[in-house]
Amino acid sequence: MAKTKTKKETPMMKQFNAIKAKHPTAMLLFRVGDFYETFGDDAITASKILDIVLTKRSNGSASETALAGFPHHSLDTYLPKLVKAGQRVAIVDQLEDPKTAKGVVKRGITELVTPGVSMNDNVLSVKQNNYLAAIHLHKKEMGISFLDISTGEFFVAQGDQNYIDKLLQGFSPSEVLYCRTEQEQYNEIFGDTYPTFRQDDWVYTSEYGYDKLTSHFGTKNLKGFGIENLPLAIIAAGAILNYLELTEHHHIDHIHQISRIQEDKYVWLDKFTARSLELIFPQNEGGVPLIDIMDKCVTPMGARLLKKWTVLPLKDQKSIDARLNVVHHFTEEEDTADEILSHLRQITDIERLISKVAVGRVNPREIVFIKKALQHAAPIKDVLSKVDHQEIKSIADRINTCKVLVDRIEKEMQDNPPLNPAQGNIIRTGVNAELDELRTISHSGKDFLQKIQERESERTGIPSLKIGYNKVFGYYLEVRNTHKDKVPAEWIRKSTLVNAERYITEELKQYEEKILNAEGQISVIENKLFMDLVHAATEYISPIQQTAATLAKLDCLLSFATNAIEYDYVKPEITAEKALSIKQGRHPVIERQLSVDDPYVPNDVYLDTEEQQIMVITGPNMSGKSALLRQTALIVLMAQMGSFVPAQSATIGIVDKVFTRVGASDNLSKGESTFMVEMTETASILNNISDRSLILMDEIGRGTSTYDGVSIAWAIVEYLHNHKKARAKTLFATHYHELNELAEDFPRIKNFNVSVKEHQKKIIFLRKLKEGGSEHSFGIHVAQLAGMPQKVVRRSEEILEHLEQDKRKEKNTERIKEVPKDNYQLSIFDSVDPVAKKLKEEFEKVDVNTMTPIEAMLKLNELKKLLS
Numbered sequence: 054m055a056k057t058k059t060k061k062e063t064p065m066m067k068q069f070n071a072i073k074a075k076h077p078t079a080m081l082l083f084r085v086g087d088f089y090e091t092f093g094d095d096a097i098t099a100s101k102i103l104d105i106v107l108t109k110r111s112n113g114s115a116s117e118t119a120l121a122g123f124p125h126h127s128l129d130t131y132l133p134k135l136v137k138a139g140q141r142v143a144i145v146d147q148l149e150d151p152k153t154a155k156g157v158v159k160r161g162i163t164e165l166v167t168p169g170v171s172m173n174d175n176v177l178s179v180k181q182n183n184y185l186a187a188i189h190l191h192k193k194e195m196g197i198s199f200l201d202i203s204t205g206e207f208f209v210a211q212g213d214q215n216y217i218d219k220l221l222q223g224f225s226p227s228e229v230l231y232c233r234t235e236q237e238q239y240n241e242i243f244g245d246t247y248p249t250f251r252q253d254d255w256v257y258t259s260e261y262g263y264d265k266l267t268s269h270f271g272t273k274n275l276k277g278f279g280i281e282n283l284p285l286a287i288i289a290a291g292a293i294l295n296y297l298e299l300t301e302h303h304h305i306d307h308i309h310q311i312s313r314i315q316e317d318k319y320v321w322l323d324k325f326t327a328r329s330l331e332l333i334f335p336q337n338e339g340g341v342p343l344i345d346i347m348d349k350c351v352t353p354m355g356a357r358l359l360k361k362w363t364v365l366p367l368k369d370q371k372s373i374d375a376r377l378n379v380v381h382h383f384t385e386e387e388d389t390a391d392e393i394l395s396h397l398r399q400i401t402d403i404e405r406l407i408s409k410v411a412v413g414r415v416n417p418r419e420i421v422f423i424k425k426a427l428q429h430a431a432p433i434k435d436v437l438s439k440v441d442h443q444e445i446k447s448i449a450d451r452i453n454t455c456k457v458l459v460d461r462i463e464k465e466m467q468d469n470p471p472l473n474p475a476q477g478n479i480i481r482t483g484v485n486a487e488l489d490e491l492r493t494i495s496h497s498g499k500d501f502l503q504k505i506q507e508r509e510s511e512r513t514g515i516p517s518l519k520i521g522y523n524k525v526f527g528y529y530l531e532v533r534n535t536h537k538d539k540v541p542a543e544w545i546r547k548s549t550l551v552n553a554e555r556y557i558t559e560e561l562k563q564y565e566e567k568i569l570n571a572e573g574q575i576s577v578i579e580n581k582l583f584m585d586l587v588h589a590a591t592e593y594i595s596p597i598q599q600t601a602a603t604l605a606k607l608d609c610l611l612s613f614a615t616n617a618i619e620y621d622y623v624k625p626e627i628t629a630e631k632a633l634s635i636k637q638g639r640h641p642v643i644e645r646q647l648s649v650d651d652p653y654v655p656n657d658v659y660l661d662t663e664e665q666q667i668m669v670i671t672g673p674n675m676s677g678k679s680a681l682l683r684q685t686a687l688i689v690l691m692a693q694m695g696s697f698v699p700a701q702s703a704t705i706g707i708v709d710k711v712f713t714r715v716g717a718s719d720n721l722s723k724g725e726s727t728f729m730v731e732m733t734e735t736a737s738i739l740n741n742i743s744d745r746s747l748i749l750m751d752e753i754g755r756g757t758s759t760y761d762g763v764s765i766a767w768a769i770v771e772y773l774h775n776h777k778k779a780r781a782k783t784l785f786a787t788h789y790h791e792l793n794e795l796a797e798d799f800p801r802i803k804n805f806n807v808s809v810k811e812h813q814k815k816i817i818f819l820r821k822l823k824e825g826g827s828e829h830s831f832g833i834h835v836a837q838l839a840g841m842p843q844k845v846v847r848r849s850e851e852i853l854e855h856l857e858q859d860k861r862k863e864k865n866t867e868r869i870k871e872v873p874k875d876n877y878q879l880s881i882f883d884s885v886d887p888v889a890k891k892l893k894e895e896f897e898k899v900d901v902n903t904m905t906p907i908e909a910m911l912k913l914n915e916l917k918k919l920l921s
């Protein structure tokens with residue numbers, strides 16, 4: 054906090070400083086009267102973020118402090134801005150009525166809002182979960198936990214750095230917690246990607262985590278959640294619960310389960326793959342990710358679930374088929390789908406609303422939304438339960454319409470209550486006799502005032518007599534100056550305005566008291582009835598959460614069906630075989646961007662482990678190689694999510710891992726060159742493949758010299774083909790047509806090219822995949838297309854001609870083929886050379902998976918020194 058010129062602290066500043074000392078990293082929004090004030094450094098930051106005036110306040114004889122504030126009713130506008138700017142904000146409220154307080158008003162933190170822990174609609178994004186993550190770093194294994202307090206979802210996982218990194222990318226948390234003593238390690242691995250908060254090390258112990266979890270869930274152990282044997286994950290989850298306490302989130306009954314993210318249940322997508330396939334986020338500004346095409350969900354919880362399905366496609370054939378069969382049913386029964394959708398569209402975010410009930414932050418209008426949502430869930434359940442389809446029936450069974458609660462809300466709550474319970478008129482007439490009676494008094498009182506006004510106006514002959522009300526002296530009669538002389542003597546003058554005067558009378562005072570009393574009591578009773586209702590709703594947290602989850606799933610499946618119909622997708626056949634056959638496949642995103650007159654050109658792709666394991670695809674720039682690679686992976690992933698796919702037909706032998714090395718993802722800001730990134734990613738692929746993996750490699754080696762590039766690309770293809778245990782299906786797009794010669798020696802490597810036609814020195818992209826290799830790369834044609842000056846184009850043609858002649862003389866590929874085949878890696882180490890032996894020992898110690906690129910470079914340097 055900015056140093057203040059402290060002479061003597063006022064009691065209020067003393068109170069402020071005491072709270073600030075407990076939460077030094079949080080910005081305090083300090084309630085003073087009708088304002089939230091910030092002081093010192095907080096004020097400087099707040100004024101910048103919120104664009105509000107920064108002043109200096111001299112507190113009488115006390116210190117001079119920087120000050121910035123805003124009216125309390127603007128909290129909902131300003132708070133999200135602060136949180137989105139990465140601030141942790143502590144709301145310090147007045148805990149007693151200032152009128153009755155003795156001395157300084159008691160104040161305390163009522164909520165600490167941080168990027169990862171927020172219930173505020175303006176902070177949250179409707180279609181996105183807002184996860185808080187906690188990581189426990191522990192040598193090679195790590196524990197991780199994710200919580201979305203706005204929905205109650207709580208997950209844990211445990212695994213190596215790769216896995217944790219991948220989960221972080223998939224969940225993209227708004228805030229990450231870790232242990233204070235692990236700061237260096239954390240920074241080294243994860244850098245500054247996420248806003249973070251460090252907690253004390255005593256939080257990060259298994260005993261603490263275990264106790265925290267068992268006491269929160271009220272269970273003896275954690276076996277029921279299937280996480281008993283995940284000590285690191287338990288520590289991470291305990292750290293999350295600790296943080297909730299720290300941020301004053303004590304009502305968290307909606308978090309009633311925790312589940313393990315089962316790594317083996319989902320397709321493994323390394324973090325490069327999720328990124329380069331643009332599943333959720335585009336790689337470049339203006340790009341369109343897959344989710345934007347797939348998401349036709351009509352509810353917020355559906356949209357959120359679809360994101361999870363997209364990053365976690367399934368591996369289990371039965372589960373995938375279950376989803377596909379429901380989608381199939383809805384594509385056949387469009388009327389049923391439409392009827393369900395018409396109700397689903399009316400259903401608001403009950404997943405988040407019921408969480409608000411749990412934390413005691415639900416408003417009257419939101420309670421009515423819950424009712425309306427459940428009322429629309431009822432006909433959905435009816436329609437679904439009549440369908441003769443096992444999976445659909447079971448969806449119906451899981452929808453709980455919570456009729457008793459719905460009836461009670463319907464009976465007690467007004468249809469359109471205000472957001473703020475203090476505004477009144479939330480409870481219907483007929484619910485509470487006392488309330489009804491008080492309302493009659495209040496209303497008749499108002500009628501009575503009206504009558505007084507009419508009567509007095511007639512009696513005094515003041516035509517413009519008005520009855521008004523203000524807080525200072527209550528009800529009054531207002532007389533314009535022109536009629537001042539007609540005012541009766543018994544009226545008591547209270548104030549004088551420019552054009553009028555205000556009076557009170559004995560009679561007015563009496564009625565005022567009666568009305569105000571009644572209104573005060575009405576408010577108390579309405580509030581109590583509303584709180585009773587909220588309390589009753591807390592009994593329904595679990596069934597409503599289940600209903601929300603089921604409706605979310607239904608929404609996703611309907612979204613798949615809508616796309617299937619609208620975009621002409623087909624049902625893929627999922628098999629236990631290892632072959633992948635896509636007939637006339639299309640790229641789901643690119644095809645949406647093309648016009649009907651110039652549609653996407655579909656292509657066939659076939660891969661298996663026996664005949665055609667590796668397709669080497671050559672073709673000029675811009676011909677569509679990358680698109681073909683990506684569409685193949687996207688079709689596989691969409692199928693395993695349970696969606697229909699853009700193809701004429703698709704038979705998909707379950708894929709367990711998808712690896713991609715597509716396009717250059719420069720990471721120069723982190724000091725990694727394109728080539729280094731490329732090699733790190735490729736190394737991770739080569740070390741993790743299995744028989745069911747799908748690998749996409751696009752122009753591996755282009756980041757280095759041609760010789761290096763061709764050699765590395767060649768070696769990688771050989772390696773993939775000759776791998777003893779895993780014949781991973783591979784699409785290998787390359788500019789190096791030298792690689793076409795691999796097919797001659799390796800039986801499962803086949804050459805393809807994306808065809809183009811040359812016409813009057815220009816190329817026409819046909820985008821058709823054909824068997825066989827290609828001769829040219831047409832790079833110069835593309836340069837010409839891009840508007841390169843003619844001089845440059847002609848000169849490059851000349852140089853090319855020259856080089857090609859040289860190349861024919863040298864025949865590089867002949868030379869590569871002279872290198873002994875197979876086990877080329879071992880051949881270095883098989884030598885008896887002592888340096889090679891030492892190198893071998895060193896290499897065996899290296900675990901490429903856990904190395905950062907920088908570490909890899911340092912290691913390389915070390916090894917290089919060894920050689921010299």
Ligand SMILES: Nc1ncnc2c1ncn2[C@@H]1O[C@H](COP(=O)(O)OP(=O)(O)OP(=O)(O)O)[C@@H](O)[C@H]1O
Nearest residue numbers: 652653654655673674675676677678679680681820
């Ligand atoms: N099958 C297709 N039908 C229609 N348009 C396509 C098709 N495939 C690709 N395209 C279009 O061509 C553009 C270039 O495709 P892509 O990036 O796949 O080419 P490439 O061969 O990988 O090029 P480079 O080698 O320069 O990376 C795409 O952005 C897309 O708009």
